[in-house]
Amino acid sequence: MVKQFLGLNRVVASNLRRLRKKIGISQEDLAGKCGLHRTYIGAIERSERNITLQTLEKLAESLGVSPQDLLEENSDV
Secondary structure, eight states, rough: OOHHHHHHHHHHHHHHHHHHHHHOHHOOOOOHTOOOOHHHHHHHHHOOOOOHHHHHHHHHHHHSSSSHHHTTTOOOO
């Protein structure tokens, strides 16, 4: 069970980093759009933080994708 949870953190981290870079914004810019701190965005991208559903929604909205897009492994968005 823990292994799956950690895997999901890595999926979100990878998708977040990829989508952020795809639209050409920095961690600081994304943090500003979400109302979060830049170091928190970095920690999410390194799979160091467990995020809430509310944070997942904020991130997805700021990136212009659905929360599901951040959760799907190998998402094509």
